Amino acid sequence: MTAVDAVVIGGGIAGVSVAYELAAHGDVVVVEAERTLATHTTGRSAAIYAPSYGAPVIRALTVASRDRFTALEMELDLPPLLTPHAGLWVAFDQPGLDVLDGLIEDGTVRTLTIQDARKLCPPLNPDRLRAAAVDDTAMDIDVMALHQGYVRGIKARGGDILAGEPAGAIRRDAATWTVHVGTQRFSTPLVVNAAGAWVDRIAEAAGVSMIGIQPRRRTVALASGATPADPAWPLVIDARESFYFRTEGTRILISPADETPSEPTDAKPDELDIAMAIERINEATTLGLRSVHTAWAGLRSFVPDRLPVAGGWPDHPGFAFLAGQGGYGIQMAPALAAAGAAIMLNHPIPADIAVRPEELQPRTP
Numbered sequence: 001m002t003a004v005d006a007v008v009i010g011g012g013i014a015g016v017s018v019a020y021e022l023a024a025h026g027d028v029v030v031v032e033a034e035r036t037l038a039t040h041t042t043g044r045s046a047a048i049y050a051p052s053y054g055a056p057v058i059r060a061l062t063v064a065s066r067d068r069f070t071a072l073e074m075e076l077d078l079p080p081l082l083t084p085h086a087g088l089w090v091a092f093d094q095p096g097l098d099v100l101d102g103l104i105e106d107g108t109v110r111t112l113t114i115q116d117a118r119k120l121c122p123p124l125n126p127d128r129l130r131a132a133a134v135d136d137t138a139m140d141i142d143v144m145a146l147h148q149g150y151v152r153g154i155k156a157r158g159g160d161i162l163a164g165e166p167a168g169a170i171r172r173d174a175a176t177w178t179v180h181v182g183t184q185r186f187s188t189p190l191v192v193n194a195a196g197a198w199v200d201r202i203a204e205a206a207g208v209s210m211i212g213i214q215p216r217r218r219t220v221a222l223a224s225g226a227t228p229a230d231p232a233w234p235l236v237i238d239a240r241e242s243f244y245f246r247t248e249g250t251r252i253l254i255s256p257a258d259e260t261p262s263e264p265t266d267a268k269p270d271e272l273d274i275a276m277a278i279e280r281i282n283e284a285t286t287l288g289l290r291s292v293h294t295a296w297a298g299l300r301s302f303v304p305d306r307l308p309v310a311g312g313w314p315d316h317p318g319f320a321f322l323a324g325q326g327g328y329g330i331q332m333a334p335a336l337a338a339a340g341a342a343i344m345l346n347h348p349i350p351a352d353i354a355v356r357p358e359e360l361q362p363r364t365p
Contacts, residue, residue, distance in 0.1 A: 003187045004029050006344075007179045009167050009202055010194035013143070013329055014322045016150035016161075017337035018192055018344075023157035025345060029188075030154065031181050033166035047143045048235060048246075049331045050087045052108035052135040057307050057359050059108065061332035061339070064353040066137075068334035069146075076149035079142065085246075086234040087138030088112075088120055091131040092284060096239040100131050103239075109133035121233045123285040138235060141330055170206035177206075177318055190344060194322040197264035197299045208316045211309055212365025213301050213323060216259040219273035221295035222251045226288030243280040251293060254281055262299055269295035300327045303363065308332070310340030310360040320344045321362060 005026025008019040011034070019030045049069075051062045069081045089109055091100045103109045110133060117132035118124050124132075154161060168180035170191060179186045195202045197215035204210055228250070235246040241257045256277035260270070278289045303309055303324040312320040322340045325332070339349045343357050 001178070001185045001187050003027075005188065006190040006192060007031060007167075007177070007186050007188045008192040008194055009179075010196060010198075011161065011163060012194070012196055013147055013150075013333050014196065014325060014337075015192075015194035016147060016154060017333045018194060018322050018340050019159060020150045020153045020157070021337045021341035022190075022192070022344070023154050023159040025341075028154065028157075028159040029181075029186055030159065030161040031165070031167045031179070032161070032163045035164040047141045047330065048087070049082055049139040049141050050135055050235070050237075051137050052087065052089070052103055053237075053331070054326075054328050055307060057355055058326075058328045058332060060354045061308070061335040062328065064335035065332050067352070068338065069141075072146070072149060072334060076153050078145055078149045081142050081146050082139040083142075085138060085140045086120065087135035088117060088234040088236045089133045089135065089239050090117065090124065090129060090236060090284070091239040092128050093130070093240075097131055099239040100133055104133055109135045121236055122230075123227050123233075123287045124236070125283070125285055128284055134234070143330055146330070146333070167202065167205075170202070172207070172316075172318070175318075189318050191319050192322055192340075192344065193320065196323070197262075197301045199301070199321060199323040201264065203319075203321075206319060208319050209313050209362075210365065211321055211323065211362050212303050214303070215262045215264055215299040215301045217262045217267050217270070217297050218255060218300050218327065219258050219269045219277070219295065219297045220253060220255045221269065221274045221277065222248055222293045223254050223278060223289045223291060224251050224293065225282075225290050227286060238280070238284070243277055243284070245277075245281050245285075245287075252281075252287065252289065254278065254289065256280060259300070264299070267297040267299050269297040273297075300325075302326045304365055305363060308336055308360060309362050310336060311343045311357065311362060313362055 006028045008030045011032030091097045112132045165182040200210040200213045229247040237244045245254045254277045309321045309324040
């Protein structure tokens with residue numbers, strides 16, 4: 001039996017980010033079932049930092065992460081993690097206009113004329129476009145540099161990472177938990193369930209109340225068509241979130257912004273979803289997409305109120321969740337990890353993170 005201060009289950013961005021924060025306060029072990037870390041959702045992210053994207057709590061965590069990305073570059077000796085890349089919100093009908101009006105009213109985006117929107121992205125169809133606004137603070141994220149930096153940081157702080165062996169039995173004994181990993185056993189006062197789409201399965205196996213996680217598949221593809229891609233184009237997001245696209249080298253990264261309910265699994269792209277993305281984007285633009293070069297899918301996991309969870313149930317002391325990030329997990333990772341670690345250690349949430357513990361605690365499904 002090995003005694004540690006925390007066992008973190010899950011080696012994606014949620015697991016390694018909170019493990020890095022916890023490792024500043026004690027011995028931490030990260031347990032990942034796959035042989036390679038970041039195999040599922042983290043490694044398939046669209047890699048976007050967009051402070052205008054998401055509910056108020058998510059936007060607050062995203063904004064608080066901005067300076068923390070810069071701090072991590074210094075702490076972990078990383079290349080620049082964020083590269084400016086504007087986000088262009090577009091509306092083609094009244095429901096889209098209503099969403100756009102709300103974003104403009106919140107002050108998260110800046111109104112553009114149709115003409116100015118087409119200067120930023122010439123393929124937009126002027127016959128269909130009804131309104132546009134830009135998020136000048138949007139950026140690209142170097143996801144793998146961030147993830148690998150956290151991994152190195154955990155090890156530098158004395159933590160350990162076990163990959164290729166899932167957590168087995170998890171049992172509460174008096175004031176501690178025992179976690180079985182292969183032939184090893186760990187005794188710890190804190191188990192952090194950061195297993196993404198699998199968090200409820202981990203909770204159930206530990207005899208802990210579930211949080212109602214719902215994995216939803218998101219399909220992405222790289223396509224090309226009649227109009228050559230220009231790297232200067234912004235990320236383009238339909239205000240109704242029925243599609244988005246951005247340039248990726250000489251091709252166009254596309255998605256129908258689907259949210260298809262799924263079991264926890266190694267998600268695969270669906271041909272109908274890809275066709276839907278092409279159809280919607282071709283209607284909204286003059287791109288004339290027709291060739292798909294590659295496609296993939298990931299699971300974005302939500303709880304019913306679609307807000308992240310960081311903390312535990314009062315009747316299961318020492319068992320905490322970091323879950324339910326939906327499609328925002330990378331852009332808010334630094335702040336969510338810092339806030340989550342503070343909650344788990346009964347410390348105050350850092351003053352630069354404008355969320356309250358009760359906004360992140362588990363809620364009854």
